[in-house]
Amino acid sequence: MPEIIVYILASFYNEVVQERNISNAAKRLHISQPTLSRQLMDLEEKLGATLFERGHRQIKLTQEGYYLYVRAQEITGLVDKTETDLQSQNVISGTLDIGAGESTAIQPVMTVIGDIIKKYPDVKINLVSGDSDLIYQRLNNGTLDFGIIIGPEKLLNYHSVSLPQNxxxxxxxxxxxxxxxxxxxxxxxxxxxxxxxxxxxxxxxxxxxxxxxxxxxxxxxxxxxxxxxxxxxxxxxxxxxxxxxxxxxxxxxxxxxxxxxxxxxDQNNLIWNKNRQLSNVAQVFLNRLKEVQ
CATH class of the missing domain: 3.40.190.10 (Periplasmic binding protein-like II)
Incomplete structure (x- = not known):
């Protein structure tokens, strides 16, 4: 399936799940309700799985539907992030995506982010809270620039910087x-x-x-x-x-x-994928963090 079609279907699917109503989702997507219904049925037929339980007014995800929803969010998030990063190569703008667990010891990271926001008003921030499994997954699929891992972890496949506070x-x-x-x-x-x-x-x-x-x-x-x-x-x-x-x-x-x-x-480590090039704003963040260490 061509990549652009995958992205379009993922976008449509995300909209339907969020609205829980095909008619409302069709209005937001500026297409007709029968067209959207047909696309969803074609998607179910192609995948060989039932994605929705269709009620009178609302639709509900099946287990397979929820799995696809998580993947669809990753697809659209990665495409949107790639587009933003490409458009901002000559200026310090775009979105800085950072995932972390709950800890006050990551305050130095937030201080650096605060400085960047003040200095570069075009920069946006996406903070994702989650455990190490979620952070590793999103670092590997490219939807996070950095992750903050707490406690003893194997970091061989990642660049890392130890944060000062335990x-x-x-x-x-x-x-x-x-x-x-x-x-x-x-x-x-x-x-x-x-x-x-x-x-x-x-x-x-x-x-x-x-x-x-x-x-x-x-x-x-x-x-x-x-x-x-x-x-x-x-x-x-x-x-x-x-x-x-x-x-x-x-x-x-x-x-x-x-x-x-x-x-x-427990120690805190900022990590990022060895196999992915950092965007301009991600590099600015990393340089600034190393300066204040």
């Missing part, structure tokens, strides 16, 4: 719980407590070297991707959450943060 692990806990009376938390303190931890740190097993064999006595009741939602559960008193220091503002709340001892930290 992340400090501890627990988020209600102030009225007994463990909150401790200034620092040892592995023994967590035995038997219901614990939430981040999905990524659970995969990396970051706490095993800290807790040793005692970790087998920890009661991990679940995991989270975003600490804000986990914080709401901690506020009920049902559990504590392993998280980074200063990740959320707990001033004036019933919550407290207590660091682990011995101290457990």
């Amino acid at each position: 992340n400090i692990w501890g627990i988020l806990v209600r102030k009225d719980q007994l463990i909150a009376e401790k200034e620092k938390i040892t592995p023994q303190d967590l035995i038997g407590l219901p614990i939430l931890t981040s999905a990524q740190s659970k995969q990396q097993d970051v706490f095993r070297s800290w807790a040793g064999s005692l970790i087998d006595q920890f009661n991990f009741i679940g995991q989270y991707n975003l600490i804000f939602n986990a914080r709401l559960l901690v506020e009920t008193g049902a559990c504590v959450a392993l998280t980074y220091q200063n990740l959320i503002n707990i001033t004036g709340t019933d919550l407290a943060f207590r660091p682990l001892t011995p101290t457990v930290t």
Whole structure:
């Protein structure tokens, strides 16, 4: 299928999914509803998969449809980014795409971005929050310029710059719980407590070297991707959450943060694909970041 046709179909498909209504999507695309319906049916026939569950007023994605939607977003995002980068080779403009997990330790990166925005008003910023799997995927498919990876990761296939500030692990806990009376938390303190931890740190097993064999006595009741939602559960008193220091503002709340001892930290690394040329604005960002390191 020619590349331009793929892009057009991906654009149409994204519009339909966002509108959840073929008629509304057709109006936004400035084509007739029968034409758009026929294109979608042709796409389903070509792929040999049902993409939508069609209702009276709205349509809903099937599992196959959702998978295609994710890929369609990548296609249109990559084409749009390529076009913008090509048009901005002689000036500092375009979009800087950066993906990162949640961490206050990436503040130096945001300071540099802020300086660039002030100096180059034509620059746009796209910040993508996600775990390392998402960041690697988007770096590899070209929809991110840079990613910030937290914790121990294999970076052989990427250029990297270590950021100066580390992340400090501890627990988020209600102030009225007994463990909150401790200034620092040892592995023994967590035995038997219901614990939430981040999905990524659970995969990396970051706490095993800290807790040793005692970790087998920890009661991990679940995991989270975003600490804000986990914080709401901690506020009920049902559990504590392993998280980074200063990740959320707990001033004036019933919550407290207590660091682990011995101290457990994660490093932050800015990475970018070795096999992709940086745009002008991405190179300006990288040069500026190295200057302030």
